Amino acid sequence: MSESAMTSNPPVAAEVRAARSHLARRMLKNPTGLAAIIVLALIILLAILADVLAPMDPSVANINDVLAPPSALHPLGGDSAGRDVLSRLLFATRFSIAGALWAVLIAAVIGVTSGLIAGYYQKWFETVSVWIISVIQALPGIVVLLAARAVVGPSLWLIMAVFGLILSPAFYRLTYTAVVGVRNELFVDAARVAGVGDVSIIGRHILSVVRAPIIIQAALLAGIGIAVQAGLDFLGLGDAKLVTWGQMLSDAFSRMYQAPTLLIWPSLAMALTSVALVLFGNALRDELERAAGKPKRRRRGVAAVAPKVATEKPVTHAEAQGDARSTLLEVKDLVVGYDQPDGSLKQVVNGVSLMVRKGEVHGLIGESGSGKTQTAWSILRLLPAGGRIVAGSVVFDGKDLAGLSERDMVKLRGRRISYIPQEPMSNLDPSFTIGSQLVEPMVVTLGISKAEAKQRALDLLGRVGLPDPQKTFSSYPHEVSGGQAQRVLIAGAVSCEADLIIADEPTTALDVTVQAEILELLRDLQNDLGVSILIVTHNFGVVADLCDRVSVMQNGLIVETGPARAIFADPQHPYTKALFEAILEDGAARGPLAHSADRNTVTVRSTVTEKSAR
Numbered sequence: 009m010s011e012s013a014m015t016s017n018p019p020v021a022a023e024v025r026a027a028r029s030h031l032a033r034r035m036l037k038n039p040t041g042l043a044a045i046i047v048l049a050l051i052i053l054l055a056i057l058a059d060v061l062a063p064m065d066p067s068v069a070n071i072n073d074v075l076a077p078p079s080a081l082h083p084l085g086g087d088s089a090g091r092d093v094l095s096r097l098l099f100a101t102r103f104s105i106a107g108a109l110w111a112v113l114i115a116a117v118i119g120v121t122s123g124l125i126a127g128y129y130q131k132w133f134e135t136v137s138v139w140i141i142s143v144i145q146a147l148p149g150i151v152v153l154l155a156a157r158a159v160v161g162p163s164l165w166l167i168m169a170v171f172g173l174i175l176s177p178a179f180y181r182l183t184y185t186a187v188v189g190v191r192n193e194l195f196v197d198a199a200r201v202a203g204v205g206d207v208s209i210i211g212r213h214i215l216s217v218v219r220a221p222i223i224i225q226a227a228l229l230a231g232i233g234i235a236v237q238a239g240l241d242f243l244g245l246g247d248a249k250l251v252t253w254g255q256m257l258s259d260a261f262s263r264m265y266q267a268p269t270l271l272i273w274p275s276l277a278m279a280l281t282s283v284a285l286v287l288f289g290n291a292l293r294d295e296l297e298r299a300a301g302k303p304k305r306r307r308r309g310v311a312a313v314a315p316k317v318a319t320e321k322p323v324t325h326a327e328a329q330g331d332a333r334s335t336l337l338e339v340k341d342l343v344v345g346y347d348q349p350d351g352s353l354k355q356v357v358n359g360v361s362l363m364v365r366k367g368e369v370h371g372l373i374g375e376s377g378s379g380k381t382q383t384a385w386s387i388l389r390l391l392p393a394g395g396r397i398v399a400g401s402v403v404f405d406g407k408d409l410a411g412l413s414e415r416d417m418v419k420l421r422g423r424r425i426s427y428i429p430q431e432p433m434s435n436l437d438p439s440f441t442i443g444s445q446l447v448e449p450m451v452v453t454l455g456i457s458k459a460e461a462k463q464r465a466l467d468l469l470g471r472v473g474l475p476d477p478q479k480t481f482s483s484y485p486h487e488v489s490g491g492q493a494q495r496v497l498i499a500g501a502v503s504c505e506a507d508l509i510i511a512d513e514p515t516t517a518l519d520v521t522v523q524a525e526i527l528e529l530l531r532d533l534q535n536d537l538g539v540s541i542l543i544v545t546h547n548f549g550v551v552a553d554l555c556d557r558v559s560v561m562q563n564g565l566i567v568e569t570g571p572a573r574a575i576f577a578d579p580q581h582p583y584t585k586a587l588f589e590a591i592l593e594d595g596a597a598r599g600p601l602a603h604s605a606d607r608n609t610v611t612v613r614s615t616v617t618e619k620s621a622r
């Protein structure tokens with residue numbers, strides 16, 4: 009399948025995620041949503057313009073207007089003290105809405121911030137915040153409010169701030185769950201690898217996912233806030249200096265038999281606002297569900313495998329003559345393990361040593377589950393939760409990355425070491441255009457202006473073979489094919505002029521024809537830029553096509569290492585031989601591969617190789 013053909017068949021989940029970015033437009037097309045937005049906008053407008061619209065001062069009483077019926081002077085009549093009901097209703101709308109919003113704001117700030125931090129960083133913050141949130145939830149809300157009223161006095165703002173604290177667990181749980189769901193997304197990892205800091209990742213990639221559920225929650229809690237505040241005022245516990253719907257209700261209730269209509273206005277205002285808030289929340293949720301259709305997000309699988317201890321030394325081949333390039337990356341005796349719930353350690357890399365020289369393409373090959381990806385992630389220091397470097401060193405350009413602080417690693421990722429992932433689509437955030445995802449790391453990492461970064465991104469998109477860079481720049485990930493997305497990620501990997509690119513099976517998720525094109529692109533870029541590449545693969549065709557040197561991995565160990573040509577010519581380790589037996593054919597050699605004399609005498613039955621040899 010060609011790239012263009014693939015364009016017509018983008019993954020459904022990607023379409024679905026992109027649809028979220030059009031949520032506001034969809035809400036305006038949803039009749040319930042639109043009606044709720046109009047009603048809420050009108051109510052808020054009345055509250056803001058109360059000073060202008062109110063015919064009288066809401067607190068001025070006139071003995072002649074006590075329980076006065078509606079008239080030209082008092083369109084809604086007078087209350088029990090002879091104050092204008094319409095004016096009071098307008099000001100009550102202002103203070104009731106402001107009180108509820110204040111409580112929701114406090115709840116959102118506390119709940120969302122702690123939920124984001126606990127979900128993203130986890131560890132001790134999660135433990136502490138869960139404990140505090142559980143304590144808040146265990147407190148009987150109304151008792152706390154009454155106690156707070158006794159302590160702080162009849163202040164609307166202080167009481168509603170305490171109510172906001174009581175409401176905060178609702179935001180915390182929502183945000184925490186959403187963040188945990190998205191923090192391990194590949195596009196979040198990709199942003200991290202590109203050198204984007206935690207604050208930017210949280211603000212841009214994580215908050216964008218949780219903001220719609222937060223708005224829904226805020227709408228529903230605002231309704232509750234209005235009801236609780238009215239309840240307190242109704243009981244006479246509110247601030248007598250501020251007119252609210254609760255106070256109006258309390259006043260009307262005391263004169264229910266003389267002037268029952270007084271109950272109607274504040275009740276109507278409360279009911280209308282609460283219903284509009286609930287309908288707004290429901291419409292937003294419906295639109296989200298319609299757009300999401302519960303997309304399945306891919307997560308790294310956790311497979312069970314028996315740990316293997318390093319017992320054998322890798323077979324090493326004599327170095328290629330005249331290769332005096334200096335070492336860029338040296339991994340020594342690397343052991344990676346995952347802490348298990350029973351306290352034991354599951355070892356997945358058992359003492360790997362390998363070396364990548366400047367300007368060299370090094371292949372890391374082995375069967376599925378042999379630990380190639382774990383080795384690559386260890387170099388980037390991006391192991392999933394629970395995983396850690398147990399022993400060994402990862403020396404990059406003279407620095408041991410295994411002992412580097414996270415802050416220093418952030419500076420290194422993207423700038424000095426970049427990453428090309430296995431699944432291009434999952435590594436692009438569906439909510440943002442491709443252009444913005446290329447520009448952001450360049451602005452952060454290279455410190456250049458947005459305009460400069462845009463020009464650079466357009467040049468790179470052209471350089472990686474995308475026919476219409478401007479169009480791709482403005483496209484969302486679901487609007488390009490898998491091959492095009494991989495070209496975009498390759499552009500991203502070279503955008504900050506990294507010295508080392510770690511490519512984790514960069515062609516696995518692609519159609520074979522596209523695989524060949526991507527390998528060709530990598531080869532060209534490597535020749536032009538002289539960048540070092542560590543390529544993880546289980547395909548000898550890829551090694552033959554690209555690599556100067558190769559390390560063969562089995563069960564978390566390197567069993568054989570050396571120049572690709574030497575290993576192809578004379579594999580020593582039984583495992584390497586077995587791998588070759590599985591793929592080599594006896595036919596005549598097809599002739600040199602296109603790019604390098606050092607990589608030119610290998611015969612491999614591989615569509616990829618065949619294509620590039622053509």
Ligand SMILES: Nc1ncnc2c1ncn2[C@@H]1O[C@H](COP(=O)(O)OP(=O)(O)OP(=O)(O)O)[C@@H](O)[C@H]1O
Nearest residue numbers: 310311312313346356376377378379380381382392
């Ligand atoms: N989160 C995890 N917890 C525990 N073990 C894990 C975890 N992730 C991976 N592993 C184990 O690490 C081993 C090596 O996995 P790795 O992903 O490095 O394999 P690989 O050689 O890259 O395979 P593939 O080619 O299929 O990607 C696997 O056998 C797996 O069981």
